[in-house]
Amino acid sequence: MKKVVVIGGGTGNFVVLRGLKNFPVDLSAIVSMADDGGSTGILRDEMGVLPPGDVRQCLVALSNSSRLMRSLMNYRFENGGLGGHSFGNLFLSVLEKVTGSFEKAVEEASKILNIKGKVIPITMNQVRLKMVLNNRKLLEGEQEIYLSQEIDQGYKSIYLEPYPKVNPCVINEIANADLLVIGPGGLHTSLIPNLLVEGVCEAICRSDAKKVFVVNLMNRKGQTTGFKTSHYLSEVVRYLGKDVFDYILLNGQKPPKTLIDVYSSEGDLVENDMDDPRVILAELLGTPAEVAKKDLLKRNLIRHDSKKLAQELMKIVDHL
Amino acid sequence: MKKVVVIGGGTGNFVVLRGLKNFPVDLSAIVSMADDGGSTGILRDEMGVLPPGDVRQCLVALSNSSRLMRSLMNYRFENGGLGGHSFGNLFLSVLEKVTGSFEKAVEEASKILNIKGKVIPITMNQVRLKMVLNNRKLLEGEQEIYLSQEIDQGYKSIYLEPYPKVNPCVINEIANADLLVIGPGGLHTSLIPNLLVEGVCEAICRSDAKKVFVVNLMNRKGQTTGFKTSHYLSEVVRYLGKDVFDYILLNGQKPPKTLIDVYSSEGDLVENDMDDPRVILAELLGTPAEVAKKDLLKRNLIRHDSKKLAQELMKIVDHL
Numbered sequence: 001m002k003k004v005v006v007i008g009g010g011t012g013n014f015v016v017l018r019g020l021k022n023f024p025v026d027l028s029a030i031v032s033m034a035d036d037g038g039s040t041g042i043l044r045d046e047m048g049v050l051p052p053g054d055v056r057q058c059l060v061a062l063s064n065s066s067r068l069m070r071s072l073m074n075y076r077f078e079n080g081g082l083g084g085h086s087f088g089n090l091f092l093s094v095l096e097k098v099t100g101s102f103e104k105a106v107e108e109a110s111k112i113l114n115i116k117g118k119v120i121p122i123t124m125n126q127v128r129l130k131m132v133l134n135n136r137k138l139l140e141g142e143q144e145i146y147l148s149q150e151i152d153q154g155y156k157s158i159y160l161e162p163y164p165k166v167n168p169c170v171i172n173e174i175a176n177a178d179l180l181v182i183g184p185g186g187l188h189t190s191l192i193p194n195l196l197v198e199g200v201c202e203a204i205c206r207s208d209a210k211k212v213f214v215v216n217l218m219n220r221k222g223q224t225t226g227f228k229t230s231h232y233l234s235e236v237v238r239y240l241g242k243d244v245f246d247y248i249l250l251n252g253q254k255p256p257k258t259l260i261d262v263y264s265s266e267g268d269l270v271e272n273d274m275d276d277p278r279v280i281l282a283e284l285l286g287t288p289a290e291v292a293k294k295d296l297l298k299r300n301l302i303r304h305d306s307k308k309l310a311q312e313l314m315k316i317v318d319h320l
Numbered sequence: 321m322k323k324v325v326v327i328g329g330g331t332g333n334f335v336v337l338r339g340l341k342n343f344p345v346d347l348s349a350i351v352s353m354a355d356d357g358g359s360t361g362i363l364r365d366e367m368g369v370l371p372p373g374d375v376r377q378c379l380v381a382l383s384n385s386s387r388l389m390r391s392l393m394n395y396r397f398e399n400g401g402l403g404g405h406s407f408g409n410l411f412l413s414v415l416e417k418v419t420g421s422f423e424k425a426v427e428e429a430s431k432i433l434n435i436k437g438k439v440i441p442i443t444m445n446q447v448r449l450k451m452v453l454n455n456r457k458l459l460e461g462e463q464e465i466y467l468s469q470e471i472d473q474g475y476k477s478i479y480l481e482p483y484p485k486v487n488p489c490v491i492n493e494i495a496n497a498d499l500l501v502i503g504p505g506g507l508h509t510s511l512i513p514n515l516l517v518e519g520v521c522e523a524i525c526r527s528d529a530k531k532v533f534v535v536n537l538m539n540r541k542g543q544t545t546g547f548k549t550s551h552y553l554s555e556v557v558r559y560l561g562k563d564v565f566d567y568i569l570l571n572g573q574k575p576p577k578t579l580i581d582v583y584s585s586e587g588d589l590v591e592n593d594m595d596d597p598r599v600i601l602a603e604l605l606g607t608p609a610e611v612a613k614k615d616l617l618k619r620n621l622i623r624h625d626s627k628k629l630a631q632e633l634m635k636i637v638d639h640l
Contacts, residue, residue: 046400068428071418080366081401087414094407098391108388 001026002317005177005209007194008032009054012185015303016214017061017117019310025317027117028173029058034129034160034193037143039076039085043093050102050126052092054190055119059106060088062115069113103167120173122194125164129193132156146189149222158188159196166199174200177209178320181313184216184304187224187235195239205244212316214309215250217284218302219267228273245278249312252281255302263302282312321346322637325497325529327514328352329374332505335623336534337381337437339630345637347437348493349378354449354480354513357463359396359405363413370422370446372412374510375439379426380408382435389433423487440493442514445484449513452476466509469542478508479516486519494520497529498640501633504536504624507544507555515559525564532636534629535570537604538622539587548593565598569632572601575622583622602632 004025006016009032017029031054036044040053060073073088095105106119131139134154139145145158174180182204185191195201204211215232219225224232229250237243250272260269272281286305324345326336329352337349351374356364360373380393393408415425426439451459454474459465465478494500502524505511515521524531535552539545544552549570557563570592580589592601606625 042400046402047397068418072414075414075418077367077414080362081403082366082405082410083401085402087410090402090407090410094392094395094397098388098395 002178002320003028003176003209004179004181004313004317005030005173006181007191007204008181008183008185009035009190009193010185011057012183012190012214012216012304013054014057014061015184015306016181016309016313017058019306019308020313021062021116022307023310023314023317025314027062028177029062029117029119030170030173030194031055031058031119031121032190032193033121033123033125033127033164034142034189036128036141037146039089041141041143042085043089044126047093047097049093049096050121050124052089052096053086055106055121056086056088056092058119059109059113059115062117062119063113064116065112065114073113118173120169121167122170122200123160123164123167123197125162127160127162127164129158129189129196130161131158131188142189142193146186151188151223152225158192160193164197166197166203170197171199171203174203174207174209177207179313179317180204180207180209180211181214182211182236183214183232186220187216187232191236192239195236201240204240205242210246210316210320211244212247212249212313213245214313215248216270217251217304218263219270221265221267224267226268228271229279230274232270233274247280247316248274248276248278249280249282249284249309251284251304253283253285255285259301269302280312282308284308284312322498322640323348323496324499324501324633324637325350325493326501327511327524328501328503328505329355329510329513330505331377332503332510332534332536332624333374334377334381335504335626336501336629336633337378339626339628340633341382341436342627343630343634343637345634347382348497349382349437349439350490350493350514351375351378351439351441352510352513353441353443353445353447353484354462354509356448356461357466359409361461361463362405363409364446367413367417369413369416370441370444372409372416373406375426375441376406376408376412378439379429379433379435382437382439383433384436385432385434393433438493440489441487442490442520443480443484443487443517445482447480447482447484449478449509449516450481451478451508462509462513466506471508471543472545478512480513484517486517486523490517491519491523494523494527494529497527499633499637500524500527500529500531501534502531502556503534503552506540507536507552511556512559515556521560524560525562530566530636530640531564532567532569532633533565534633535568536590537571537624538583539590541585541587544587546588548591549599550593552590553594567600567636568594568596568598569600569602569604569629571604571624573603573605575605579621589622600632602628604628604632 007030035051040051075087129142286303327350355371395407449462606623
């Protein structure tokens with residue numbers, strides 16, 4: 001069975017993992033640990049735990065437990081002091097407190113949720129993501145960066161503080177992978193934070209795995225406005241040190257104009273500007289009907305279809 | 321296998337169940353649904369759920385799952401908006417929201433926690449416990465009653481509002497029991513609330529089961545100050561309509577004077593005043609060393625030993 005290692009965080013990771021879960025591959029998810037917004041941010045502050053949010057999403061994506069168990073993990077409290085918290089986040093944070101480490105918490109949660117494959121935090125250090133913009137403004141924390149509308153005006157640096165040690169399992173996973181999948185996901189808030197951890201870029205460059213970069217569907221306004229394939233690629237290559245990708249997978253299907261219009265306040269469609277044999281343009285869109293009923297956020301109206309995305313990745317796996 | 325049905329709520333129930341769990345009996349716990357204090361009270365108010373606290377304690381007492389799972393269920397958050405909540409309470413309340421009913425939530429939690437026997441809420445109605453004191457003061461809610469220091473001055477009435485329908489399973493359990501165990505537990509806040517539910521007292525009186533009343537170890541100051549066996553018995557009989565008990569089990573062991581002194585601000589030792597062949601005086605005390613390290617609350621310094629209590633109850637079962 002081929003070993004597929006997915007690197008990312010957030011909902012992008014979720015979509016890839018949920019799709020690949022149904023295929024006969026040995027699956028690992030390497031997850032960013034920079035999240036500090038919402039429920040996760042509150043738990044970090046109040047309980048001193050590591051960020052559970054992205055790990056929870058990956059666990060749910062890979063879970064073979066009952067629908068009930070997955071609904072439980074995704075449940076969000078609405079009111080009062082609990083308002084905004086995800087039950088799954090609380091579950092992971094309490095497991096961390098009770099077992100004494102985030103590593104054991106993820107291990108126990110993986111058993112309880114009966115997951116296929118492995119979920120591996122990129123680091124076990126408490127880190128904060130920071131960014132200095134070209135105008136010398138400092139953005140502190142993943143949430144502040146996520147909400148900024150000035151990033152497309154350029155930034156000087158992005159870094160994790162303190163500079164984190166990589167989780168040693170991550171290096172093994174990358175070294176032993178047959179296919180490495182990077183993306184899709186928030187470029188500065190979910191993907192790059194993985195590349196900022198000590199030794200990760202070197203491990204990726206050194207690995208004999210085939211490497212595929214999955215480009216986002218949509219740009220985020222004020223963050224990646226007007227970005228095309230080449231911009232996404234060069235941003236990631238900037239941290240990797242060289243262009244190691246064997247495949248660049250992106251959507252070539254046009255969403256209905258009405259959806260693009262609704263989405264326009266959030267961002268524009270990513271278009272391909274690269275004439276490169278590595279580029280695979282595929283139909284990767286989820287049907288609007290399917291996505292719309294699940295989630296009424298504008299930015300979720302145009303989404304990858306997890307099945308289609310996994311099928312394209314499996315075409316690559318089948319040729320390994 | 322003999323069927324033992326324990327009626328109560330709170331920590332009293334926990335001690336009996338934890339002890340009986342290790343014996344070959346068919347065990348059911350019937351649980352009061354009047355709790356509205358602390359974490360449980362907040363969840364009732366903010367989420368509109370039924371009270372999870374007493375059910376959680378019974379589930380943990382009967383759980384055969386890992387020590388980790390039990391620690392998880394008993395974990396209490398310390399700070400911020402989550403401060404004071406028990407993770408197990410959140411778990412039950414979220415299960416109720418996700419499954420759509422408290423009944424299913426208890427059923428699912430029972431599976432997840434791999435419990436021996438059954439935990440059965442006395443009613444599925446949202447109720448509040450109320451009490452009118454002799455001075456015509458109204459105490460609203462279990463928590464207010466629990467904290468009152470005036471109850472030993474006498475009360476006119478105690479009732480659940482609205483008058484609740486009994487959970488039909490409860491009537492079956494009582495009818496089919498070989499042994500019914502009532503108590504120990506907070507007299508007005510954990511025991512009597514079960515007897516205030518429609519049809520419960522009739523079912524107890526009608527049942528062919530042998531019936532044992534387990535009297536509390538200690539009185540609660542301002543609530544049952546100076547109560548002896550006969551006072552406990554007559555309070556319960558007042559609701560049952562007649563004295564149906566075959567056995568009255570209470571502790572006959574004297575705690576060390578130092579512990580009694582420390583406890584004295586919370587309440588005094590219950591002494592036996594009944595010359596009745598039904599009374600069984602047994603050594604039921606937990607060793608202070610064992611209890612002290614677990615819990616530093618004064619009122620927890622003198623406690624039943626779950627093993628000794630279960631052994632006495634099993635002597636009765638063995639004679640059935």
